Amino acid sequence: MAVKHPEPAPSIAPPDERPDKPEEACGVYAVLAPGQQVANLTYFGLYALQHRGQESAGIAVFDDDQQVRLHKDMGLVSQVFDQDVLERMPGHLAIGHNRYSTTGSSKVCNAQPVVLNTRLGPFALAHNGNLVNASQLREDLREIASELTSTTDSELIAFAVQRAVNRGLDWDPAIREAAGLCRGAFSLVIGTAGSLFALRDGHGIRPLVFGHLGEPGDGQWVVSSESCGLDIIGASFEDDVQPGEIIHYLQGEAEPRRSLWCDEPAKLCVFEMIYFARPDSRFFGESLYSYRVRIGKVLARETPVAADIVIGVPDSGIPAAIGYSQITGIPYADGLIKNRYVGRTFIQPTQAMREAGIRVKLNPLPDVLAGQRVVVIDDSIVRGTTSRKLVAALRDAGASEVHMRISSPAVTHPCFYGIDTDSQDHLIAARLTLEEITAHLGVDSLAYLSQEGMVEAAQANSSHFCTACFDGNYPIAMDDDVRSSKLMLEPAGIAASLR
Numbered sequence: 001m002a003v004k005h006p007e008p009a010p011s012i013a014p015p016d017e018r019p020d021k022p023e024e025a026c027g028v029y030a031v032l033a034p035g036q037q038v039a040n041l042t043y044f045g046l047y048a049l050q051h052r053g054q055e056s057a058g059i060a061v062f063d064d065d066q067q068v069r070l071h072k073d074m075g076l077v078s079q080v081f082d083q084d085v086l087e088r089m090p091g092h093l094a095i096g097h098n099r100y101s102t103t104g105s106s107k108v109c110n111a112q113p114v115v116l117n118t119r120l121g122p123f124a125l126a127h128n129g130n131l132v133n134a135s136q137l138r139e140d141l142r143e144i145a146s147e148l149t150s151t152t153d154s155e156l157i158a159f160a161v162q163r164a165v166n167r168g169l170d171w172d173p174a175i176r177e178a179a180g181l182c183r184g185a186f187s188l189v190i191g192t193a194g195s196l197f198a199l200r201d202g203h204g205i206r207p208l209v210f211g212h213l214g215e216p217g218d219g220q221w222v223v224s225s226e227s228c229g230l231d232i233i234g235a236s237f238e239d240d241v242q243p244g245e246i247i248h249y250l251q252g253e254a255e256p257r258r259s260l261w262c263d264e265p266a267k268l269c270v271f272e273m274i275y276f277a278r279p280d281s282r283f284f285g286e287s288l289y290s291y292r293v294r295i296g297k298v299l300a301r302e303t304p305v306a307a308d309i310v311i312g313v314p315d316s317g318i319p320a321a322i323g324y325s326q327i328t329g330i331p332y333a334d335g336l337i338k339n340r341y342v343g344r345t346f347i348q349p350t351q352a353m354r355e356a357g358i359r360v361k362l363n364p365l366p367d368v369l370a371g372q373r374v375v376v377i378d379d380s381i382v383r384g385t386t387s388r389k390l391v392a393a394l395r396d397a398g399a400s401e402v403h404m405r406i407s408s409p410a411v412t413h414p415c416f417y418g419i420d421t422d423s424q425d426h427l428i429a430a431r432l433t434l435e436e437i438t439a440h441l442g443v444d445s446l447a448y449l450s451q452e453g454m455v456e457a458a459q460a461n462s463s464h465f466c467t468a469c470f471d472g473n474y475p476i477a478m479d480d481d482v483r484s485s486k487l488m489l490e491p492a493g494i495a496a497s498l499r
Contacts, residue, residue, distance in 0.1 A: 026112075026418070027052035028126040029096035029229055030189035032196040032249050033213050033220035039089035041213075041222070041233050042096040046077045048232040049225055051278060052128075053100035056111035057081070060124035061091035066193035068122045072097075072111040092251065095191040097126035110150045113191075114158040118165040123192045125161065127154035128225055129185030129206045130418040132478030137181055157182060161190070171195065172248055176261045179246075184476055185269075185417035187241070189223050196249040198223045202264030203475055204243025205417045205466055207272055207283070210256075211235040217254040223247075226281035237282065243267075267466040267475040271419065273458060274408045275316050275379045284460050289319050294457040295407045295449060296323025296377065303447035304328060305403045307373040311335035313390065314362065320407035321377035330375060335368045335394070362390065370398030380408050384428035384440060391442045404441065406448045409470040410434075416478055417466065 027049030031038045042059050057080040058072025069089045073080040077098065097112035113124040131137065131153040141159050148155060160181050164174035175190060175197055185205035190197040200208050211230040213220035222235040230237055241247055243266045248257040269276075272283070279289040299320060310330045312321030315338065325332035339361055374394060381387050387404070394402050410429035424430045428437055438446040451470055455462035468474045 027098035034092040038094040042094040053098035063091040095124040131184035133183040199246040202244040203267035208241040292319035293323040296320030298453040300327035314338035364397035373401040
């Protein structure tokens with residue numbers, strides 16, 4: 001197998017220069033389709049999932065000789081792969097991954113998929129999520145510590161599978177055993193020479209769906225973090241991989257083998273619905289665009305204000321802004337233009353550019369904003385850095401008033417399950433009261449969506465969501481060293497006012 005090893009990319013920007021958002025999860029993708037160009041299909045699937053991670057990308061392909069070819073590198077999917085690379089990866093099964101680092105730094109050795117050899121042949125694994133017992137799992141696997149080539153929890157999962165297989169287990173029981181050693185969030189796709197496995201942790205914190213290529217019964221399957229990864233290659237949505245479920249797609253069989261490997265209450269990350277997943281992806285039978293319009297309507301009922309126009313912060317704030325406009329009757333307008341060709345970059349702007357604000361990605365329209373009382377809708381505030389610059393840019397463009405409305409509750413607690421939200425002392429709502437945040441951002445008023453309104457708009461069982469970043473109710477217990485690394489404050493600021 002061929003793996004490129006360029007010079008490592010520079011490290012991630014310090015907290016005060018990072019985006020004012022919860023940062024991405026990862027994207028996983030798999031195709032089992034004999035006779036198809038599975039590498040090309042996986043490329044387009046990862047392209048659709050690019051929003052979930054922009055640090056590295058990788059594809060592993062199994063051919064008919066039970067060999068695996070692996071190509072992964074730092075950068076966007078379109079930077080890592082070209083047609084020449086894809087043509088050198090023929091086969092019938094592919095595993096793909098887009099990475100945003102939550103465990104392990106951003107460098108090529110931590111890129112996925114992870115490929116290991118066993119007595120049954122090679123396998124490839126891609127992981128979305130984060131383990132909260134990685135230290136304990138590393139200790140359990142101490143006999144193979146010298147073989148570790150990365151600092152990721154994903155590689156630990158792969159080595160747990162390898163150990164179980166080499167001890168005599170077949171693939172299915174080996175994967176179940178490895179999953180049983182893991183605590184935290186993990187949606188996995190695992191490929192072998194003849195079959196594909198997909199599974200989610202017992203709570204189903206990170207999403208995973210599957211569908212089929214061609215006609216039902218053709219035995220050609222696609223697994224993706226989101227349904228938009230099926231749409232892009234013309235695959236038909238079949239179902240979600242259920243929380244605690246393992247699905248075995250076997251080459252030559254028309255239907256997959258589905259069973260539960262554990263049984264826990266469902267706890268899908270609610271931020272997948274508010275922010276992370278693409279608006280055209282479908283959860284609970286509808287597009288997230290519809291949900292985000294609905295939370296804008298709830299936000300309007302909860303937090304009305306007199307204004308002339310409503311604008312949304314592109315892209316995820318726009319559906320909620322449309323919903324807010326529909327309820328209040330305040331006209332919706334495009335007040336901010338996004339540079340859609342700016343992805344994640346490790347190149348830091350000059351000091352002069354930083355002082356000029358956020359215009360690398362967003363630019364206000366003075367002829368829309370001048371003299372207007374503006375309601376600006378955004379999906380979240382985490383650190384407050386970008387939001388403050390955004391407000392200043394709107395005022396510089398001539399807005400007479402700026403009222404900020406947030407289509408999620410205040411983020412007061414860090415995530416441990418695959419989203420990078422920094423430690424608690426960097427979360428502005430954990431440190432400051434609502435009035436203090438209002439003054440810090442320089443807005444005329446500020447209001448958040450209530451937690452009750454957020455789950456009501458989902459039109460699904462409220463107990464099926466993980467809302468820990470808003471209320472500190474973590475569904476999965478974690479090792480003390482993990483918990484103490486991020487939870488640095490007693491409830492303070494907005495967090496204290498909610499208790």
